[in-house]
Amino acid sequence: MDPHVIVSGVDEEAVAAGLGPRETAEVLALAKAEAVAQGQLPVAALVLGCDSVFEFEQVGLGKPRTPEEALARGVAMSGRSGTLWTGHTLIDSAAGVTVSEVVGTTVHFAEFSTAEMQAYVATGEPMQVAGGFTLDGLGAALVLGVDGDPGNVIGVSVPCVRRLVKQLGLEWYS
Numbered sequence: 001m002d003p004h005v006i007v008s009g010v011d012e013e014a015v016a017a018g019l020g021p022r023e024t025a026e027v028l029a030l031a032k033a034e035a036v037a038q039g040q041l042p043v044a045a046l047v048l049g050c051d052s053v054f055e056f057e058q059v060g061l062g063k064p065r066t067p068e069e070a071l072a073r074g075v076a077m078s079g080r081s082g083t084l085w086t087g088h089t090l091i092d093s094a095a096g097v098t099v100s101e102v103v104g105t106t107v108h109f110a111e112f113s114t115a116e117m118q119a120y121v122a123t124g125e126p127m128q129v130a131g132g133f134t135l136d137g138l139g140a141a142l143v144l145g146v147d148g149d150p151g152n153v154i155g156v157s158v159p160c161v162r163r164l165v166k167q168l169g170l171e172w173y174s
Contacts, residue, residue: 006039008032008049012062021053021060022085026102029087033098037091044094046165049087050156054107054131056082061131070126074117074133074142081108084131084153090164099167103157105148107135112142 010031016024033049041047053060056077064070084107089100125139126132133139135146135153149157162172 006036008035010035012051021055021083022102022104024060025051025053025085025087026100027087029089029102030098030100033089033091037093041093044092046168046170047091047093048156048161049089049091052084052086052130052152052155054082054084054133056080056131063130064127064132067121067127070121070132071114071117073131074112074120074126075114077109077133078113078117079109079111081106082131083107086152086155086157086160088157088160088164090161090168092168092170095168097168099164101160101164103149103152103160105146105150105152107131107133107146107153108144109133110142110144116142 012028015031016028019027028051029049032051033047037047053062061073064073083104085102085104087102089098091098120126120138123138125134125137133142135143135150146153149159151158165172
């Protein structure tokens, strides 16, 4: 594989207005993949579109807009759990075939103090990611564990992408 990152330019708020967290991840992954697939691509390119939404207390959380919002979210999540939904859409541009899957991973948070969360928010890391935490960065210390694919929380579920590749009739190791 020779991956290239192409920003889709999809207006996420307009596309996902009124949808639940799981549906938002699914619809945005499809919209992003389709937007990129309509551009200039190498012959026989596979286009992968993904989007993640963290569901906490039945509310979808994207990236925090302010440090205050990140702090409030973090304090609320202490000692609790939520689900990170990632929509994965794979388009075979040569065949014109699209396959999709949504993967959910439950994240269990450690108990932590408001001071710890303030220090984490001050690093700026929570402002860059859905839900306001990471599993592969400084936020990892705040996570007790996950039920499901940890790669899904980090960004992309590689086992899911492999399943999608196989659904397209292609081999993963070729």
